[in-house]
Amino acid sequence: MNAPTYNFAYLDEQTKRMIRRAILKAIAIPGYQVPFASREMPMPYGWGTGGVQVTAAILGPDDVLKVIDQGSDDTTNAISIRKFFGKTAGVATTTSTTDATVIQTRHRIPEASLHAGQVLVYQVPIPEPLRFLEPRETETRRMHALAEYGLMHVKLYEDIARFGHIATAYAYPVKVNARYVMDPSPTPKFDNPKMDNCAALQLFGAGREKRIYAIPPYTTVVSLDFEDHPFTRYRFNAPCALCGADDSYLDEIVTDDKGGRMFVCSDTDFCEQRQAAGHHGTESAAPHKEKAHV
Amino acid sequence: MSELSSLDNAQPLLVAEGLAKNYGRLAACRDVSFALYPGEVLAIVGESGSGKSTLLQLLSAQLAPSAGHVAYRMRDGVLRDLAELGEAERRFLFRTDWGFVHQDPAQGLRMGVSAGANVGERLMAVGWNHYGRIRDIASTWLERVEIDVGRIDDAPKTYSGGMRQRLQIARNLVTEPRLVFMDEPTGGLDVSVQARLLDLMRNLVSELGLAAIVVTHDLAVARLLSHRVMVMKGGRVIETGLTDQVLDDPREPYTQLLVSSILPP
Secondary structure (H helix, E strand, C coil), rough: CCCCCCEEEEHHHHHHHHHHHHHHHHHCCCCCCECCCCCCCCCCCCCCHHHHHHHHHHHCCEEEEEEEECECCCCHHHHHHHHHHHHHCCECCCCCCCCCEEEEECCCCCCCCCCCCEEEEEECCCCCCCCCCCCCCCHHHHHHCCCCHHHHHHHHHHHHHHHHCCCCCEECCCCCCCEEEHHHHHHHHHHHHCCCCCCCEEEEEEEEEEEEECCCCCCCCEEECCCCEECCCCCCCCCCCCCCCCCCCCCECCCCCCEEEEEECCEEEEEEHHCCCCCCCCCHHHHCCCCCCC | HHHHHHHHHHCCCCCEEEEEEEEEEEEEEEEEEEEEEEEEEEEEEEECCCHHHHHHHCCCCCCCCEHHHHHHHHECCCCCHHCCCCHHHHHHHHHHCCEECCCCCCCCCCCCHHHHHHHHHHHCCCCCCCHHHHHHHHHHHHHHHHCCCCCCCCCHHHHHHHHHHHHHHHHCCCCCEEEEECCCCCCCCCHHHHHCEEECCCHHHHHHCCEEEEECCCCHHHHCCCEEEEEEEEEEEEEEEHHHHHCCCCCHHHHHHHHCCCCCC
């Protein structure tokens, strides 16, 4: 049911216009962080206020919304944001990656490949990839403006010097359209190649930091690396315990206090689809299934 | 090639003309003109507040002058006014063809990242993309400035003052600059460490054929390092000449005072 006291998708129209302008600018300059007047949202910073504002600004009545948190459709954050838009915009929601037109995500890109017409909205905690190397915002902006990105390699150099390989496993810096270096939000670096030449539009919203940036469809996204230490994806060397997939990103789940653990797909939709298609792993999901609340 | 370079050496590397900087009514620096030639080391001496550091900032384009201009001969041989360079060009110059050694190494180093990365940063900034090669160069430079290569992965915050200063020098010289600015490079170090550092700098400067502008209040530094000396007082250059000439036979009363205020060895 639509709550009549809210404007469509919670934000007022002027705010949505302001955010759309920022989004258009972000699309026009791929990877560039556009400042915007981030609003207070009815949720704490760190819960996706940036992503929610971007979603609110682009959502139309015919859209089908999917929300994932670490790949999962059924965590608190994902459910509450999905219900939020169900209530304030009355849009249809789904857990299926292929059926959704707008996917808001925290820390993952779905396993199923995205298609043209879809929009992937990222929740971003810290948009500035250079932040921990150069604390001055005035300086980092200048470095972006002049494309001075030597410092980014200093971070990767430090990784190799300390660990023998590039140990950065998430928020792995990328260069967008051969120009701006961008923080892909804390997605695992496993997902980085999916951003390259992606058919869907990718939007990034950082609420606390008041920044929006974007990767338009079919844009080159290159993960930074060294010639002698090239970028590598990383996943646990195991098949999913539930669906047997050996090519998906896995979560490690501790099952007891005796060192027991299992690896399952982080993308719950992907895992369920595979199980429905008859794939199965060493464990069964069935006995653990709770009864649906009526 | 040698003929060409000798021809190049006949032309000034840096030319300052009528440089002045005012802070309101205070004239920090007045009417400074000189030319610096490739491979030449110029010391700027004077007491605190005499305008040395302001002058150094004007010369290195970190401050805009109130009057006058500075021109620098780029690697392509063209003398260009620094004020006319775009910011990108100026910053590029700053991290390739120039070096700047700060008095406080914490200003010139990244204290939290390893020594190797500190030395390699300039290389990565100009597009070096091979970890092994960057590390080799960094090791070579640490050796050259007499830092134990075993400490390449330690952050400079774990280094002593003298080591930090040497690391800062290595970091600046790795791109083979032609001109290095030094602001009190031996300030805050004890005497034996100062002596080692001066020795090192003198060797590097002559090996690499660097031109350098050294700001110092320590006449011993000027005598050891520089070919020429400029004495400043109240924002003005009051005396200039060959180092030995100025220090052994000072002409101006103030320079005489400065020279005589050193305790005889």
